[in-house]
Amino acid sequence: MRTAYSVDTVRTAERELMARLPEGTLMQRAAAGLAAACADVLGRVYGSRVVLLVGSGDNGGDALYAGARLARRGAGVTAVLLAPDRTHPGxxxxxxxxxxxVAAPEAGGALIDRADLVLDGIVGIGGKGGLRPDAAPLAERxxxxxxxxxxVDLPSGVxxxxxxxxxxxxxxxxxxxFGTHKPGLLIDPARENAGSVRxxxxxLELPDExxxxxxQHADVARLLPVPSAESDKYRRGVVGIAAGSARYPGAAVLAVSGALRGGAGAVRYVGPAADGVIARFPETLVSDHGPAKAGRVQAWVVGPGVGDDAATVAEVLAAEVPVLVDADGLRLADLDAVRARTAPTLMTPHAGEAAALLGVAREEVESxxxxxxxxLAARYGATVLLKGSTTLVADAPGGRTGVRVNATGTSWLATAGSGDxxxxxxxxxxxxxLTALDAGSVAAYLHGLAGRYASxxxxxxxxxxxxxLPEAWRDTRG
Structure with a gap:
């Protein structure tokens, strides 16, 4: 599993380690790893041209020490000093x-144009609010x-x-x-700035949480449900799908298609798209008596394509089993009823739906x-899966305090019905x-892989x- 820790946690771990090591050891470890990575990028170090963009503090120091290692291997290295009075002296x-x-900032543009590699040591992990005006043109160049x-450690400005x-x-x-991933390296929009991450x-000695x-594959493989020799469809679990409408019958078909490939033993469908569902998936158990009389289920999915059927959404939310609320269900749900639920609830909004639930602009959610x-998780007492280029899953209050992030998807998943x-x-x-946190995390992982295979x-x-999805499942377990 890949993990990331906050700046405060990283700095505490660094202080504790530095107290046990000779002065400068930690920076030399970082510089050695950084120089090795740069050498791999360059391929041939001798004769290459390297430009260091150097700010104040230890981030600039890492860049300078790494630059010194490259210079000793024959690279032509020039440091553009953005804070000459506060440059790391060692x-x-x-x-x-x-x-x-060494060069002044005004010479940086021409140097960058001739460089084979530019090393960004402008701002460290404590930076806030984007680059200063003197650094921004060099980053753009x-x-x-x-x-x-x-x-170095994190793209400056994120x-x-x-x-x-x-x-x-x-x-x-x-x-x-260095030491651990930082959350900004795994979450958009900053993830886009990071490129590949090494x-x-x-x-560093870091906390367990x-x-x-x-x-990653091994984590998902451990969580995937696998039937035993004694399993039957009820022991494997039955999922109820309350989805679709006269206007959006395809949402029901697509939700059932995902459910049939998710490890449960049977799928019950309730809604007006029964004929379409049975025509495509005859193994589905169909009921026309509403969720409360549909038969035994271990979890419900409600919302995809239900239109304005608030009564069905309310009926599902009253069930004493785990419930996933998506799409129209997020718009129609009595949010006080969501908060009052004692069984697990998993909400799966995209950015626009999340913005409506929070009462903010979509741009605020995306940024x-x-x-x-x-x-969202705190406000509604639910586990929340926020869809996007990096999907985030936050557990309900009282659960795990960390958040899970998934980036297995592809931009081709931005297509109608993918969320169903x-x-x-x-x-x-x-x-x-599976718990709501695990179900959301594993589903996002497999769904992203399946999107890659499909496209x-x-x-x-x-x-x-x-x-x-079966191909993604087999790949993960393999």
Missing amino acids: GLAALRRAGGT AARSRAAVVA EADTGEVRGAAVRADLTVT LVDIG PDLEAL ARLESVRE VLSGLAGSLLAAG DGAPAGAHDVAES
Whole structure:
């Protein structure tokens, strides 16, 4: 599992480690890893041209010491000093001893244009509010240049704890981060600025509970439900799907398609799209008596394409089993009823729906995704899956304090009905016995992989994503 920790936690761990090590050891470990990563990017270090964008403090020091290592290997290294009076003295001296040179900011543009690699050491993990006016043009010049851009610990101008980008920021091809990932490296919009991320172990001892987690294949494989020899459809779980309407019958079909591939033993469907569901999936158990009389279920999915059927949404929310609320269900739900539920609730909004639930503009949710998902979970007493290019899952109050992030998807998943497939899949995992946090996290992971397989670089429909779920499942378990 990939984990990320806040700036305060990282700094505490760094202080504790530095107290046990000779002075400067930690910075040298970071610089060694950084220089090795830069050498890998360059391929041939000798004769290459490297420009360091150096701010004040330790981030600039890391860049200078790494630059000194590259200079000793024959690179031509020039440091552009953005804060000459506050440049790390030891790093600057090391660079000069190795044959590196120094330039003023006004010369930085021409140097960047000729560089093979630009190393961003402008601002460290404590930076707030975007780049200063003297640094922003250099970051923009680097982004337009042919040089590879490598960020030190975090792209300068993005916010480490939140993933927000509140002004001009470096856009890196590679970010070399030290000790642990920072949340901003995993959450959009900042994740887009980070490029590929390489973690350098510098020996930090960190708490067991991270601020952010990202599941990987092995984690998902451990969570996937696998039937035993004694399993039947009820032991595996039965998921109820209350979805679709005369206007949106396809939402029901797509939600059922996701649910059938989610590990539960059976799917019950309730709604006006029964004929379409049975025609496509004859194994579905169909009822026309409403959710309360549909028969035994271990979890419900309500909302995809239900239109204005508030009564069905209310009936499902009254059930004493886990409930996933999506799409129209988020708009129609009595939110006091959501808060009053004692069984687990998983809400799955996209940014627009989250904005409506929070009473803010969509742009606020998109720019502050981590804060938004935490606020939704706290406000509604539910586990919340916030859909997007990086999907975030925040547990209900009283659960895990960290948030999970998923980035397995593809931009081709931005297609009508894709979210209906995800809802059915997550609901099936709920019925199979996973917690709301695990069901949402695993569903997002598999759904993202399935989107990749379905599209393979070309447009794909939601039904293609559903049909690729078994391949994603097998790949994860393999």
